[in-house]
Amino acid sequence: xxxxxxxxYKPSHPLMVWFDERLPLPRLIYNxxxxxxxxxxxxxxxxxxxxxxxxxxxxQIVSGVILAMHYGGDTSxxxxxxxxxxxxxxxxxxLRYGHANGAAAFFAVVYLHIxxxxxxxxxxxxxxxxxLSGVVIFLLMMxxxxxxxxxxxxxxxxxxxxxxxxxxxxxxxxxxxxxxxxLGGFAPGNATLNRFFSLHFLLPFVILGVVILHIWSxxxxxxxxxxxxxxxxxxxxxxxxxxxxxxxxWTIGLLMIVYSVFLxxxxxxxxxxxxxIPANPMQTPAHIVPEWYFWPFYAILRSFTQDLLFFEAxxxxxxxxxxxxxxxxxxxxxxxxxxxxxxxxxxxxxxFWVLVIDxxxxxxxxxxxxxxxxxxxxxxxxxxxxxxxxxxVPIVSSIERPDPLPFSITESVLGHDGAAKLTKD
Amino acid sequence: xxxxxxxxxxLFFTVALAWSLLWDTVQLSKDGLPTSAALxxxxxHDLKPLKLASDGPFGKFDKKQLKRGFEVYAGxxxxxxxxQQVAYRSLVYAGLTEKEVKELAAKATINAKDPLTxxxxxxxxxxADKFPPxxxxxTGTPPDLSLITKARKGGAAYIYSLLIGYETSQPAELVxxxxxxxxxxxxxxxxxxxxxxxxxxxxxxxDDLVTYSDGTKATKxxxxxxxxxxxxxxxxxxxxxxxxxxxxxxxxxIFATTLAYMSYRNIWAEKKGH
Amino acid sequence: MAQEAATGTPLATEDEGVRRRDFINIAAVxxxxxxxxxxxxxxxxxxxxxxxxxxxxxxxxxxxxVQPGQAIKAVFRRQxxxxxxxxxxxxxxxxxxxxxxxxxxxxxxxxxxxRTKEGHANLLITMGICTHLxxxxxxxxxxxxxxxFGGYFCPCHGSHYDTAARIRKGPAPRNLDVPEYAxxxxxxxxx
Numbered sequence: 100x101x102x103x104x105x106x107x108y109k110p111s112h113p114l115m116v117w118f119d120e121r122l123p124l125p126r127l128i129y130n131x132x133x134x135x136x137x138x139x140x141x142x143x144x145x146x147x148x149x150x151x152x153x154x155x156x157x158x159q160i161v162s163g164v165i166l167a168m169h170y171g172g173d174t175s176x177x178x179x180x181x182x183x184x185x186x187x188x189x190x191x192x193x194l195r196y197g198h199a200n201g202a203a204a205f206f207a208v209v210y211l212h213i214x215x216x217x218x219x220x221x222x223x224x225x226x227x228x229x230x231l232s233g234v235v236i237f238l239l240m241m242x243x244x245x246x247x248x249x250x251x252x253x254x255x256x257x258x259x260x261x262x263x264x265x266x267x268x269x270x271x272x273x274x275x276x277x278x279x280x281x282l283g284g285f286a287p288g289n290a291t292l293n294r295f296f297s298l299h300f301l302l303p304f305v306i307l308g309v310v311i312l313h314i315w316s317x318x319x320x321x322x323x324x325x326x327x328x329x330x331x332x333x334x335x336x337x338x339x340x341x342x343x344x345x346x347x348x349w350t351i352g353l354l355m356i357v358y359s360v361f362l363x364x365x366x367x368x369x370x371x372x373x374x375x376i377p378a379n380p381m382q383t384p385a386h387i388v389p390e391w392y393f394w395p396f397y398a399i400l401r402s403f404t405q406d407l408l409f410f411e412a413x414x415x416x417x418x419x420x421x422x423x424x425x426x427x428x429x430x431x432x433x434x435x436x437x438x439x440x441x442x443x444x445x446x447x448x449x450x451f452w453v454l455v456i457d458x459x460x461x462x463x464x465x466x467x468x469x470x471x472x473x474x475x476x477x478x479x480x481x482x483x484x485x486x487x488x489x490x491x492v493p494i495v496s497s498i499e500r501p502d503p504l505p506f507s508i509t510e511s512v513l514g515h516d517g518a519a520k521l522t523k524d
Numbered sequence: 525x526x527x528x529x530x531x532x533x534x535l536f537f538t539v540a541l542a543w544s545l546l547w548d549t550v551q552l553s554k555d556g557l558p559t560s561a562a563l564x565x566x567x568x569h570d571l572k573p574l575k576l577a578s579d580g581p582f583g584k585f586d587k588k589q590l591k592r593g594f595e596v597y598a599g600x601x602x603x604x605x606x607x608q609q610v611a612y613r614s615l616v617y618a619g620l621t622e623k624e625v626k627e628l629a630a631k632a633t634i635n636a637k638d639p640l641t642x643x644x645x646x647x648x649x650x651x652a653d654k655f656p657p658x659x660x661x662x663t664g665t666p667p668d669l670s671l672i673t674k675a676r677k678g679g680a681a682y683i684y685s686l687l688i689g690y691e692t693s694q695p696a697e698l699v700x701x702x703x704x705x706x707x708x709x710x711x712x713x714x715x716x717x718x719x720x721x722x723x724x725x726x727x728x729x730x731d732d733l734v735t736y737s738d739g740t741k742a743t744k745x746x747x748x749x750x751x752x753x754x755x756x757x758x759x760x761x762x763x764x765x766x767x768x769x770x771x772x773x774x775x776x777x778i779f780a781t782t783l784a785y786m787s788y789r790n791i792w793a794e795k796k797g798h
Numbered sequence: 799m800a801q802e803a804a805t806g807t808p809l810a811t812e813d814e815g816v817r818r819r820d821f822i823n824i825a826a827v828x829x830x831x832x833x834x835x836x837x838x839x840x841x842x843x844x845x846x847x848x849x850x851x852x853x854x855x856x857x858x859x860x861x862x863x864v865q866p867g868q869a870i871k872a873v874f875r876r877q878x879x880x881x882x883x884x885x886x887x888x889x890x891x892x893x894x895x896x897x898x899x900x901x902x903x904x905x906x907x908x909x910x911x912x913r914t915k916e917g918h919a920n921l922l923i924t925m926g927i928c929t930h931l932x933x934x935x936x937x938x939x940x941x942x943x944x945x946x947f948g949g950y951f952c953p954c955h956g957s958h959y960d961t962a963a964r965i966r967k968g969p970a971p972r973n974l975d976v977p978e979y980a981x982x983x984x985x986x987x988x989x
Binding site: 165 | 848
Binding site: 182185186196346348349352353356360362363364366367372373375376403404415422426429433470471472475479482486490 | 526531533534535537538540541542543544545546547548549552557558581609611614667670671674675677718759762766767769770771773774777778780781784785787788790791792795
């Protein structure tokens with residue numbers, strides 16, 4: 100946000116003056132991620148993940164565009180061209196492992212970013228639009244990741260394409276034609292692989308576009324902060340550059356270290372061995388599982404085992420899986436508490452931590468085979484998931500008595516705020 | 525309004541789940557927990573320990589072992605299992621000399637397009653060729669081995685355990701409890717295999733199936749270890765380069781991150797609360 | 799950037815401290831730059847020919863069936879190679895030209911003897927790639943136009959090559975390249 104004390108862009112070099120008058124791009128950058136963007140001074144490390152997610156997107160686009168130079172999008176060559184990348188292309192193994200583990204890093208960072216949003220109430224007014232565009236980004240990421248996973252055309256790729264498009268066949272009447280339309284056939288084939296390749300190349304750029312909207316809408320009210328108290332005076336903020344460039348900057352190094360340990364020393368730890376077997380439409384793997392970042396949703400899908408009234412069990416599972424993310428869209432209107440940060444909401448905080456544990460349990464169950472007793476546990480966990488968002492959050496936000504908030508960000512940091520006295524007097 | 529609607533939707537999902545939960549509990553109380561011969565008698569989670577030179581973050585290939593492993597592959601496995609992702613030329617990285625590779629490739633028959641006439645023709649292999657497909661006379665298709673250590677849980681240790689883990693007879697208890705899991709005629713009991721009964725006859729049934737060119741005694745265990753090591757190389761020829769590049773890169777990252785952290789502390793030095 | 803970072807920071811009272819801090823900021827930014835360059839190297843290197851392409855390095859061709867006056871096209875590194883058995887008249891045309899004053903004005907002066915192996919003056923082996931912009935010249939196939947000098951003619955931009963595949967007219971800068979090859983009986987091994 101442009102506060103009255105935000106610095107204005109004043110280019111010193113005549114060339115930059117000339118440039119800025121004709122195309123105010125330097126000004127835009129200065130106001131977005133430079134000295135012109137004033138940010139609350141009390142952000143903790145959870146606020147780093149937005150920046151890091153942007154970095155992950157860049158890593159994925161760069162490595163992905165390069166992989167596409169060597170990959171062949173045809174069922175007869177897809178698997179072998181992937182191995183060609185791994186064995187013959189110069190540094191191809193690094194690019195391919197980097198892209199596969201980069202997807203995992205992207206999801207890990209984005210999940211932490213979403214966690215931050217939930218805990219600190221970042222979705223609340225006036226930041227609903229940031230939240231909504233964020234959920235859209237997450238949905239696009241899921242679609243992109245799924246289609247990318249199909250490209251190597253291994254066993255898990257093929258059966259993922261079969262099962263995920265099978266979800267759509269659960270809808271009554273339109274289901275089967277819809278599935279055939281998505282696949283361009285009766286089973287995953289060349290048409291499927293080609294369209295997934297095309298869309299997998301396109302969607303990251305769509306994500307990039309929505310990310311720009313996401314950041315744009317962030318710059319209207321400015322960043323939220325751990326107290327949830329809005330910025331009041333100059334002493335509440337510091338300019339993004341150099342303060343948060345420095346803080347975000349060094350955590351890039353941390354992320355790169357963790358990412359590199361995976362890339363160079365356990366590149367297949369997060370992948371399924373089954374995907375090193377070429378796709379075989381005649382034989383399903385004993386145990387189909389998605390990548391780890393889809394496990395919680397996969398567990399929700401599988402917890403519905405019985406038809407209810409005129410709802411088929413399969414349809415219920417599919418609806419619940421989509422609903423599990425769709426409910427996030429409504430969160431700003433379900434949570435009516437005027438207090439943003441869970442740090443000052445004792446009752447909500449307890450339920451929220453239960454949700455975190457609940458999602459971790461769902462994730463663990465999503466990896467396991469659909470057998471008892473795991474199904475029973477995932478049914479209970481799914482129940483809590485929906486009760487939390489749809490019942491507990493609306494009720495708690497109405498009846499809860501929040502803890503007292505600090506007067507300002509400055510007070511929360513320094514213990515006192517000169518401006519507070521003036522206002523109180 | 526939206527909140528009343530949301531509570532109704534929430535209750536709908538809860539009821540649907542409770543309904544599933546109820547029936548599943550009834551079913552579970554009738555059937556008990558699922559079990560299978562593989563779950564109770566399988567050893568897939570308890571593989572025999574295997575130590576290879578390529579293990580660990582600084583692991584490198586033992587080229588002598590790779591060559592022995594290739595000799596086992598060529599002498600024992602190659603009659604049924606292909607190695608189609610591996611090119612002959614790359615065997616120089618597995619301890620073979622260029623001359624040996626050339627001779628080896630020339631012995632293979634490659635069906636390829638004649639560049640002048642465009643016909644598919646058989647010709648002797650060149651080092652640039654990859655291993656040809658293997659025509660298997662029996663039933664089923666033995667898997668290609670190029671990626672086998674990456675395509676099986678447990679990797680090299682699984683291959684090693686499977687190769688020497690055959691048992692001559694099934695435990696009596698198993699047959700009694702799971703009559704369906706009795707080893708069918710023509711198959712073999714191997715507790716390390718996913719469903720315990722495998723179509724592959726014990727490939728390393730006796731010592732000295734191959735004669736190692738380096739004079740090592742070819743015991744069953746030695747052959748199993750060597751071929752497992754070779755298959756790790758076949759699946760991950762980039763392993764050494766990966767380990768070395770990673771070490772330098774991560775060392776550099778730690779250095780750069782430390783500097784960046786110091787710079788960050790500098791920038792924030794005057795701001796309280798951090 | 800590092801300097802701005804330091805000036806953007808509230809300055810410490812001691813000059814000594816300021817200099818040390820400047821140094822750390824500059825070092826951190828430099829380290830980031832070094833890391834960036836290190837990452838760019840594999841991203842560029844990946845576009846160079848891959849190991850399987852480099853491995854297709856040699857081709858063997860049996861030339862027993864090529865009669866004088868005939869030419870065949872072979873494939874070397876996925877590019878055409880012309881193998882031409884010159885007639886005595888063609889050899890004569892090429893060598894006689896070497897005695898004329900025009901020979902000294904050639905763009906790429908080479909004798910037929912320099913372009914063939916000793917004892918095989920009639921066996922002209924050249925790449926079938928016009929040195930101008932890489933088209934395949936005509937003249938190797940039966941009935942194709944051989945150009946004004948009876949050798950090869952590139953229809954893309956009108957380069958005429960003589961019977962020793964030397965550029966005589968048109969925009970091509972060099973004679974058709976002679977690849978490395980060895981003759982063993984009737985087998986020619988290129989590469």
